[in-house]
Structures are given as structure tokens and as C-alpha cells.
Amino acid sequence: MNQNIASHPELFSVEGLVGVVFLILIAITLTGGIIACNSNRVVRAVAGLIVCFVGVAGLYFFLNSPFISMMQILIYVGAIAVTIAFAVMLAAPEEKKKFGPTGPLEGPFAFATAALLAGGFSLLALNTDWPVRQKINDGSVEEIGIRLLTEHSMVFELISIVLLIAILGALVIARREE
Amino acid sequence: MRLTLFNVVAAVIIAIAFAAVNAAYLVWAERRGAARIQRRPGPNINGPFGLLQPPLDGIKLMAKQLTIPGGADKVLFIAAPVLAMFPAIMSFVTIPFSENIVAKNMNVGVLMIFAFAALGSTSLLFAGWSSRNKYAMMASIRAVSQTVAYEIPMLITTITVVMIAGSMDLMEIVHQQSGSFLHWNIFPLLGKSHNILMPLSFLIFFTCTLAETNRSPFDLGEAESELVAGFHTEYGSMGFGLFFMAEYANIVIGSCMTTILFLGGWGCPFGLFPGVWWFILKLYLLIATFIWIRWTFPRTTIYGLLNLSWKILIPLSLFNLLLTAGLLKVF
Structure with missing residues (x-):
């Protein structure tokens, strides 16, 4: 597989198709991100966010981890994006986007920050010696479950505490309004 | 196979064609079924038994104008109707119809x-919001709150089955579930878990499938007497057609999942004529049940609907999950 990718495969073969799909996924992710940042309407921004999530899920799938990819769609699109869209539709009336700088970080500063970040990341990407790794494990659910509860149990527990705090916070806020 | x-x-073409043909002909089946229950003939003029009705309906829908409401x-x-049809087609990729008939078997198929x-x-949310119509908006909010509520017991029941299968x-x-038809997950005692509550799990899953596909008696999102037509009020032409087809494609997927998770997939009783037709038979029997329920049950209220999920189905499915875990540990 790796050799085929390294030695430019023909476009009209399965490997070529896979390459095209990879490029399409990158395009989807970038387009979604740009829509999410630049749209005038909040709901459209949420739609852009969903497109971006789906693109990222496709990239995970491409990287041989279907479990993470499906979880990305199930959690980020199915739960988080729907919740955001729901909240936006229930709460905010239509708002005109304010034009012109709204804070001290907009304008030239924002441009400088963006340029710095872009340059930094490009340098990092170009100067890193990317090792081509063989598969670490089969990426199956069992393997992930075992690793999560043995090697990474600390992280697992921390995440549960964060979620518990979030639920408690939501309860506190909901109670205050009564 | 190379x-x-x-x-x-x-x-890809087979998956799309299967989804589309099923959707088109289930509309016909639904109309004929409704007619039978209401003691009238139904569409029977075009072709034998009215079988030419779906393509003609398709031509009619495509010939119509797609009006976009002002301010939408x-x-x-x-994008919304396309977004409705796309996941429905994608899901067919991983559904195994028999030992050999599966496009791409994945080790996370259930999850996919x-x-x-x-x-x-x-797609329901965006359809309702973008048509700038308060009834469409209400309908999509109802439909989504219902989908979110019923997704939970459905997933918990699925986890029960996944736990049994490992x-x-x-x-x-x-x-x-292969071997004997008594090993199917719907039958309680001879399966791997020996869980007496498995028929109940099957019922929960089937109810959730009804609710997830926005079918009667849970079609609060399409209550004509309250909401004009539901989230697709403003859609005409093939936009409406796509929503309709997506609904039926979702019914097929729900029935496929019920067949695979509880009815032993393509497994057959007593080894009679093993093959893909057993899957097809179970699938279409379930779909017939969907249609039968739709035309014989009245619609519930929105509170009844949400209470059923949060107060009855979720506790029951959680209890069954714990019981199954315990039984799997014991046996």
C-alpha cells in the first residue's frame, strides 16, 4: 500500500481513487472550517462546522482508525452540533453580523497572529522528519477498551470527573432559573 | 476478490439503486397497505397491481417546480433533502445481507x-429552519427532540446485543446467533445470555426504530392537523421526494438492523433453504409491520412520546443491560 502511494499510482485505479478521496476530504474539512468562521448567519456557521467534522471523520477513517472516525460523527455531529443548532434556533433571533473591528485583537493584530501561526506550523511540518509507522495495533474496539482501562486509566478517570462537573454545573444553572 | x-x-451503484428502488416501491406498498386497511383499492390502475405507480410518481415530482420561499x-x-438521503445510502454499505452479499464489512459496523x-x-433541523416557516420549525424541533430521546434506549439495547456477541x-x-433458530437474540433461554428479558429488548428496539424514523404512532413531526405537513411543508418537487425516499430508506435500515441484531440475520429455522431470502423475508415482514402499525394506531401526544422514552424505555433498557452483564458473567 505504502509503496503504491509513494510511486504515483494511476488515477483510474483504486489507489488513485483513494488519493482523490483523500484530497476531497481535505477540501471538505477546509471548506467547512471557512464557512464556520465567515458566515453571516449562526445556523450556517453550525452547518459549516458539521461539514468540517465530517471531513475530519473521513480523514480518521483514511488513517486506519474507523472507530475514532465513527465516534467523531456520532458525538460531534450527532450530539454536539445538533445541540448547538438547537440552542441557536431556540435562543437567538436573527442578527445582522456586525462589520468592522469589534475588539483590540481584530485587524492588523489578527493578521499578524494568523501569519505567525501559519508560518510556524508550516516550518514545523516541513522540518519534522515524519516517521512512517506500521500499524500499532488493529485499532479495534477491544484494543482501545483495554488500553483505556489499563495504560491510560488516569486520563479516563479525569475525563469522567470533567463530565461529572459539567453535569453538576448544568444542574446548578438550571436550578437557579426556577 | 480483487x-x-x-x-x-x-x-456504490448497487447501494444507491437498492436504497432508491426500495424507497420508491415501499411508497407503493404503503399506499396499497393503507388502502387494504381502509377497505378501498388504492393505486391499481397503472400496470399490474399498480406497480408502475412509483416511476410515474417520480416523473411527476421531477417535472414540478422547486419553489424556494422568500427569505429562506x-x-x-x-442542501437539507440531500443531507437526508446521504446517510441513508451510506448505511447500506456495511449491512450484510448474507454470507457473501455485503459491500464492505467493518469491525465497527453497528457504530457506523x-x-x-x-x-x-x-437534515431535519436544517430543513425546518431554512424554510422560514414557523410550522416547519416547530416540526423539526419536535422531530429532533424525539430522535435524541429515542436514540438513548436504542443505543443501550444495541449495547446489550453487542455485549452478548462480543x-x-x-x-x-x-x-x-447461528446454529439453531432458538439462538436468535429475540428468544430468551437458549441464547448465549439466557436472558429472559430479551423479547422485551426486541420490543424496545422496534419501538425506537419506529420513533427514529418518525413513523406513526410517533410521527409528531408530521402531525398534519397541527403542523400543516411537518418539516417539509415548504418543499415541493423532488426536494419533497427526497425526504420521502429518505424516510423509507431509513425504515429499511431500521428493519435490517432489527433483523441482524435480534432475528439472526440470514439464519434459518431447521436449516431450510439457507440463503439470502431468509434475510429478505424477515426484512419485509418487519416493514409490513411498520405499515400495519402506521395505519392502525392513532398518533400519541408529544408529552406521551417523550415520557415513554425517558420514564419507561430508558430505565427498562438500562436494567436489561445490567441484567445481561450479570448473566454473561455467571454463565
């Missing part, structure tokens, strides 16, 4: 189908 470009394209969000308005089912609810691979889940 993976060639031809195979890939053929698999055009991009989202047009639920992930794409979750994508479907976003795999998220749909093929593996069917294999685990």
Missing part, C-alpha cells in the same frame, strides 16, 4: 450505522 475500480463503482436560506434549503443515523437528524461487527453478530 479490489478494482469496477468493483468499487458497482458497489437558499443553500441550506437545497448509528453514526449516520445521527447525521439524519441534522463484537460490533454485524457479520459476527449474525454468526453468533
Whole structure:
């Protein structure tokens, strides 16, 4: 597989198709991100966010981890994006986007920050010696479950505490309004 | 089998065609079924038994004008029906119809189908919001709150089955139920878990499928007497057609999942004529039940609907999950 990718495969073969799909996924992710940042309407921004999530899920799938990819769609699109869209539709009336700088970080500063970040990341990407790794494990659910509860149990527990705090916070806020 | 470009394209075309043909002919089946229950003939003029009705309906729908209401969000308005159909077709990729008939068997097949089912609810939201119509908006909010509520017991019941099978691979889940028809997950005592509550699990799953596909008696999102037509009020032409087809494609996927998870997939009783037709038979019997329920049960209220999920189905499915875990540990 790796050799085929390294030695430019023909476009009209399965490997070529896979390459095209990879490029399409990158395009989807970038387009979604740009829509999410630049749209005038909040709901459209949420739609852009969903497109971006789906693109990222496709990239995970491409990287041989279907479990993470499906979880990305199930959690980020199915739960988080729907919740955001729901909240936006229930709460905010239509708002005109304010034009012109709204804070001290907009304008030239924002441009400088963006340029710095872009340059930094490009340098990092170009100067890193990317090792081509063989598969670490089969990426199956069992393997992930075992690793999560043995090697990474600390992280697992921390995440549960964060979620518990979030639920408690939501309860506190909901109670205050009564 | 060697993976060639031809195979890939053929698999894609077959998946799309299967979804589309099923959707078109289930509309016909639904109309005939409704007519039978209401003691009238139904569409029977075009072709034998009215079988030419669906293509003619398709031509009629495509010939109509797609009107976009003033002030609607055009991009989202047009994208929503496409977004409704896309996950429905994607889910067919991983469903195994028999030992050999499966486009791509994945070791997270169950997860994939639920992930794409979750994508479907976003299309309802965008359809309702972008048509700038308060009834459409209300309908989509109802439909999504219902989908979110019923997704939980459905997933918990699925986890029960996944625990019994020890795999998220749909093929593996069917294999685990093979041998005798008494090993099917719906039958309580001879299965791997010996869990007496498995028929109840099946009922919960089937109820959730009804609710997830927005079918009667849970079609609060399409209550004509309250909401004009539901989230697709403003859609005409093939936009409406796509929503309709997506609904039926979702019914097929729900029935496929019920067949695979509880009815032993393509497994057959007493080894009679093993083959894909057993899967097809179970699938269409379930779909017939869907249609039968739709035309014989009245619609519930929105509170009744949400209470059923949060107060009855979720506790019951959680209890069954714990019981199954315990039984699996014991046996």
C-alpha cells in the first residue's frame, strides 16, 4: 500500500481513487472550517462546522482508525452540533453580523497572529522528519477498551470527573432559573 | 476478490439503486397497505397491481417546480433533502445481507450505522429552519427532540446485543446467533445470555426504530392537523421526494438492523433453504409491520412520546443491560 502511494499510482485505479478521496476530504474539512468562521448567519456557521467534522471523520477513517472516525460523527455531529443548532434556533433571533473591528485583537493584530501561526506550523511540518509507522495495533474496539482501562486509566478517570462537573454545573444553572 | 475500480463503482451503484428502488416501491406498498386497511383499492390502475405507480410518481415530482420561499436560506434549503438521503445510502454499505452479499464489512459496523443515523437528524433541523416557516420549525424541533430521546434506549439495547456477541461487527453478530433458530437474540433461554428479558429488548428496539424514523404512532413531526405537513411543508418537487425516499430508506435500515441484531440475520429455522431470502423475508415482514402499525394506531401526544422514552424505555433498557452483564458473567 505504502509503496503504491509513494510511486504515483494511476488515477483510474483504486489507489488513485483513494488519493482523490483523500484530497476531497481535505477540501471538505477546509471548506467547512471557512464557512464556520465567515458566515453571516449562526445556523450556517453550525452547518459549516458539521461539514468540517465530517471531513475530519473521513480523514480518521483514511488513517486506519474507523472507530475514532465513527465516534467523531456520532458525538460531534450527532450530539454536539445538533445541540448547538438547537440552542441557536431556540435562543437567538436573527442578527445582522456586525462589520468592522469589534475588539483590540481584530485587524492588523489578527493578521499578524494568523501569519505567525501559519508560518510556524508550516516550518514545523516541513522540518519534522515524519516517521512512517506500521500499524500499532488493529485499532479495534477491544484494543482501545483495554488500553483505556489499563495504560491510560488516569486520563479516563479525569475525563469522567470533567463530565461529572459539567453535569453538576448544568444542574446548578438550571436550578437557579426556577 | 480483487479490489478494482469496477468493483468499487458497482458497489456504490448497487447501494444507491437498492436504497432508491426500495424507497420508491415501499411508497407503493404503503399506499396499497393503507388502502387494504381502509377497505378501498388504492393505486391499481397503472400496470399490474399498480406497480408502475412509483416511476410515474417520480416523473411527476421531477417535472414540478422547486419553489424556494422568500427569505429562506437558499443553500441550506437545497442542501437539507440531500443531507437526508446521504446517510441513508451510506448505511447500506456495511449491512450484510448474507454470507457473501455485503459491500464492505467493518469491525465497527453497528457504530457506523448509528453514526449516520445521527447525521439524519441534522437534515431535519436544517430543513425546518431554512424554510422560514414557523410550522416547519416547530416540526423539526419536535422531530429532533424525539430522535435524541429515542436514540438513548436504542443505543443501550444495541449495547446489550453487542455485549452478548462480543463484537460490533454485524457479520459476527449474525454468526453468533447461528446454529439453531432458538439462538436468535429475540428468544430468551437458549441464547448465549439466557436472558429472559430479551423479547422485551426486541420490543424496545422496534419501538425506537419506529420513533427514529418518525413513523406513526410517533410521527409528531408530521402531525398534519397541527403542523400543516411537518418539516417539509415548504418543499415541493423532488426536494419533497427526497425526504420521502429518505424516510423509507431509513425504515429499511431500521428493519435490517432489527433483523441482524435480534432475528439472526440470514439464519434459518431447521436449516431450510439457507440463503439470502431468509434475510429478505424477515426484512419485509418487519416493514409490513411498520405499515400495519402506521395505519392502525392513532398518533400519541408529544408529552406521551417523550415520557415513554425517558420514564419507561430508558430505565427498562438500562436494567436489561445490567441484567445481561450479570448473566454473561455467571454463565
